[in-house]
Amino acid sequence: MSGGVDSAVAAARAVAAGHDVTGVHLALARNPQTYRTGARGCCTLEDSRDARRAADVIGIPFYVWDMAERFHSDVVDDFVAEYAAGRTPNPCLRCNEKIKFAAVLDRAVALGFDAVVTGHHARLGPDGLLRRSVDHAKDQSYVLAVLTRAQLDRSIFPLGDATKAEVREEAARRGLAVADKPDSHDICFIADGDTRGFLAGRLGEAPGDVVDASTGAVVGSHTGAYQYTVGQRRGLHLDRPAPDGRPRYVLSITPRTNTVTVGPAEALEVSQVRAARPVWTGGERPTAPIECEVQLRAHGDVVPATVTLDGDTLHAELRRPVRGVAAGQAIVAYRSDPAGDVVLGSATITG
Numbered sequence: 001m002s003g004g005v006d007s008a009v010a011a012a013r014a015v016a017a018g019h020d021v022t023g024v025h026l027a028l029a030r031n032p033q034t035y036r037t038g039a040r041g042c043c044t045l046e047d048s049r050d051a052r053r054a055a056d057v058i059g060i061p062f063y064v065w066d067m068a069e070r071f072h073s074d075v076v077d078d079f080v081a082e083y084a085a086g087r088t089p090n091p092c093l094r095c096n097e098k099i100k101f102a103a104v105l106d107r108a109v110a111l112g113f114d115a116v117v118t119g120h121h122a123r124l125g126p127d128g129l130l131r132r133s134v135d136h137a138k139d140q141s142y143v144l145a146v147l148t149r150a151q152l153d154r155s156i157f158p159l160g161d162a163t164k165a166e167v168r169e170e171a172a173r174r175g176l177a178v179a180d181k182p183d184s185h186d187i188c189f190i191a192d193g194d195t196r197g198f199l200a201g202r203l204g205e206a207p208g209d210v211v212d213a214s215t216g217a218v219v220g221s222h223t224g225a226y227q228y229t230v231g232q233r234r235g236l237h238l239d240r241p242a243p244d245g246r247p248r249y250v251l252s253i254t255p256r257t258n259t260v261t262v263g264p265a266e267a268l269e270v271s272q273v274r275a276a277r278p279v280w281t282g283g284e285r286p287t288a289p290i291e292c293e294v295q296l297r298a299h300g301d302v303v304p305a306t307v308t309l310d311g312d313t314l315h316a317e318l319r320r321p322v323r324g325v326a327a328g329q330a331i332v333a334y335r336s337d338p339a340g341d342v343v344l345g346s347a348t349i350t351g
């Protein structure tokens, strides 16, 4: 229970479904006082208090589990290291993989519980397959697609058939004070959404060149290549306009030379994606190429593709080019039936 409305209603629904439920709030901040207040995150003392109040209203026991050290080593340090390596990680995905459905689930099972219930917007059918939420705008199947079958078998997502508006109405009906609490948007461990400032604090200044791919010329400077993401247009502060006068985008980040390479929009187009460490939950792991749909970042467009699994590598041949595919993000494959909502598997984009 994060202290937000989704997990409060998820807990209430799990009780209503007949489960024996215990509320757990994860203390993820090393020092919660330094996390922002304002009821948007998941880790302030205020959030912990909101979660406890919701558990009281629902009438379930409630505990706070301190997972701050695990969270920092597995999620926050990994986030920083990924940026330092020129990639763009998704920390929510990492948290699901390493904390919520790993460290938390392990501890829960050791204590005699059968499953972890969360307020994620996704569905798990009786067939054990992960599906998008009916509320596509709130769907979180992308950040859950890293979970293995064993993890999913011990997961319950009671909110997958509800829209966010319905969740809020239900919370109000159940007398939960968090009914109107604003959604969390940004990365929970970064105050005010200032990712650049956070990374600069962790990685320090590392000045280097910005190079134009079309001419090879140095067109600007940066104070840390980690402050850029493939596809980024804003904040490039180039010293001179491009020779063709057209806008420039970040094409690649090369930590070895500490260089950020920029170029025109069409140079961002990618038709082939390679990814590592595939996790396949949507049935048998395919031995031949399959036709499916892929999503290449959270809330990104869905593109038809041919996906091939080759040992520890996934190859995707996209039916139409996509711009701004960043290494470190997940490629998530969905079944290409009319609903297109069954997750087949995922892997981490390497190039």
Ligand SMILES: Nc1ncnc2c1ncn2[C@@H]1O[C@H](COP(=O)(O)OP(=O)(O)OP(=O)(O)O)[C@@H](O)[C@H]1O
Binding pocket: 001, 002, 003, 004, 005, 006, 007, 008, 010, 024, 025, 026, 027, 028, 042, 043, 100, 117, 118, 119, 120, 121, 183, 184
């Ligand atoms: N600090 C936490 N302690 C316990 N569970 C958490 C915590 N943070 C997140 N979760 C669980 O993970 C789910 C998804 O987290 P996310 O940060 O996406 O929150 P959300 O969709 O805004 O949900 P909520 O409204 O419950 O905060 C939550 O619904 C909750 O079950």
